[in-house]
Amino acid sequence: MGHSPLIAHLAVWLLALLPGLLALPYVGGGLDNAQGGLNALGRLAGIWGLALLLMAAALCCRVPGFDRPFGGLTKLWQLHHRLGASAFLLLLAHPLLLAFSATGTSLDAAVGTLLSTQPASVWGWVALLALMAFMAPSFGFFGEPDYQRWKWLHRLSGVTVILALLHTGLLSRTLPGWLAWGLWTTLALLAIAALGYRWLYARWRGRSPYRVTGIGHPARDVVELTLAPEQQHMGYRAGQFIYLTPEWGGHVGHDEEHPYTLSSAPDEPDLRVAIKDLGDASHAMLSIPEGTQLWVEGPYGDFFSTVSARPELWIAGGIGITPFLGRVREAVRAGRSLRVHLIDCVQDETRFLFADELKAAFEGWPDSQLSVHYFYREGPLNQAFIQQVCPDVADRAVFVCGPLPLLERAREALSACGVPAGRLVTEEFVLL
Known part of the structure; x- marks a missing residue:
């Protein structure tokens, strides 16, 4: 550990x-x-x-x-x-x-x-x-x-x-x-x-200038930005996050500093961040123009610091898929297989972010599995669903990232599944 x-x-x-x-x-x-x-x-x-x-x-x-x-x-x-x-x-x-x-x-x-x-x-x-x-x-x-x-x-x-x-x-x-x-x-x-x-x-002095060089829209209210460094590239580990402060006008929240999780692999030349419309600042980022300069501070976080020989269970909710996406992209770029079961909790099929990329990666890993939990069909995440799709959950190291209601339900369900607290790592979205 x-x-x-x-x-x-x-x-x-x-x-x-x-x-x-x-x-x-x-x-x-x-x-x-x-x-x-x-x-x-x-x-x-x-x-x-x-x-x-x-x-x-x-x-x-x-x-x-x-x-x-x-x-x-x-x-x-x-x-x-x-x-x-x-x-x-x-x-x-x-x-x-x-x-x-x-x-x-x-x-x-x-x-x-x-x-x-x-x-x-x-x-x-x-x-x-x-x-x-x-x-x-x-x-x-x-x-x-x-x-x-x-x-x-x-x-x-x-x-x-x-x-x-x-x-x-x-x-x-x-x-x-x-x-x-x-x-x-x-x-x-x-x-x-x-x-x-x-x-x-x-x-x-503690921030570095980056510039928006690519804009993707994986969903209607989500944007993934590609940020190129104007000075030295920032080193980081998969699952970490940064603080972004854009410099552009015309929208409420256009110059606000906010934390966003990195969705890119650490060996990529540029940074990538996936942002969901959750407030003034994130809403403004959905329409940020290419070429905009941003200030980046970080990296922060220690989500994947736990080292274990056990296979892993990942539980993501909504935009909480981003730290896991970084791990997936890191493994794909290195040609390395993972032993992981990902349960991606989404509202419906239109909210399944980066679906094609995730499916393609997991299809190439014989010891991994991707399960999608649709709220409209399954209701809130519970013990029965977790044990149904991942029967060996009690033997795995578990990582959970998503909104607070999901974290609370996941903790309760995982405890009932026999997962000890020492093998559960969570990343909460809180004021930082």
């Missing part, structure tokens, strides 16, 4: 929890009564909340290759999401716990603690409000977020980090000065370096 993302995830959580663990000896003396216990918990909540916030910021750098130890950028983004959510809850609890601890003195003391007008407290509340503003779309508090608005609001994270550090620097009394300075400086530098790379270096 390939590397385990568990080690990288545990290392991040350990580093984020380290400041609070180091602070435990300095708050332990107040745990002998309720008032002291609440005060200690309030201080620890603030320390852990800030540390988790800084680690979440540090993981937003999006350096190509940095995501691989975490299982790909999607898995890294999910870790970032969990760190941010935990930080938000802890930072929200921080002033409330301190205020509750002050009720042992008087109600006025509790209100004064919660609504203090000291500059340090004011900066803390401003930081918390900014955190609420950019976290709300991420967790769908007001419904499904607009992608570009979500990305813009996420830039408030830099403001939140600065204000939270200012609050901590003015009020921190739990850790000794030298220890507090060392910890917060280290974590702050990691966060600042990540934010600087993401919003400055990556935007101006």
Whole structure:
């Protein structure tokens, strides 16, 4: 098997929890009564909340290759999401716990603690409000977020980090000065370096220019673009994805950055991406003219990192066929057979993308099989269908890519088929 993302995830959580663990000896003396216990918990909540916030910021750098130890950028983004959510809850609890601890003195003391007008407290509340503003779309508090608005609001994270550090620097009394300075400086530098790379270096130096040299339409609402490099060709592995930012006018979403999976084989001279009409940016790409320049950043993802001697089962849904298409094209170009069973889940025959190419490839591989699941005829994907077309599913390494409803159904069905979680790899379409 390939590397385990568990080690990288545990290392991040350990580093984020380290400041609070180091602070435990300095708050332990107040745990002998309720008032002291609440005060200690309030201080620890603030320390852990800030540390988790800084680690979440540090993981937003999006350096190509940095995501691989975490299982790909999607898995890294999910870790970032969990760190941010935990930080938000802890930072929200921080002033409330301190205020509750002050009720042992008087109600006025509790209100004064919660609504203090000291500059340090004011900066803390401003930081918390900014955190609420950019976290709300991420967790769908007001419904499904607009992608570009979500990305813009996420830039408030830099403001939140600065204000939270200012609050901590003015009020921190739990850790000794030298220890507090060392910890917060280290974590702050990691966060600042990540934010600087993401919003400055990556935007101006971390992207490569490509030009549209070919346009195909495998379906009415799908386009496959061929992109030729204007400088050095980007190296990548089958199943990875890139961020594209086109430079042309006339349509809503024409200049928006979005992630798209590469459908080309890694040894092709040009890149190919298949794009489905799913929003303003992808809709605009359906009518992009040949010759348009685009900026490419990447590659990202680690979908096919798992190495196994087992035969594979691929389950694709809609445009989720693209990472598998890259693997197929790579094998065809190399004259190599695969041992794989592909279940392609589509709405109907008109939505069977790249049908002729896939059928031709699988016909030439004696140990492979292609099954098409038509939703209009079979209904949602289920255990019975998988076991019917692939009886040895429990002995295979399984890869699933598609929209979230398909992933949820596939996980449930595969578990019922006896596939252990350790042999299931998924690629989700989430905000990145």
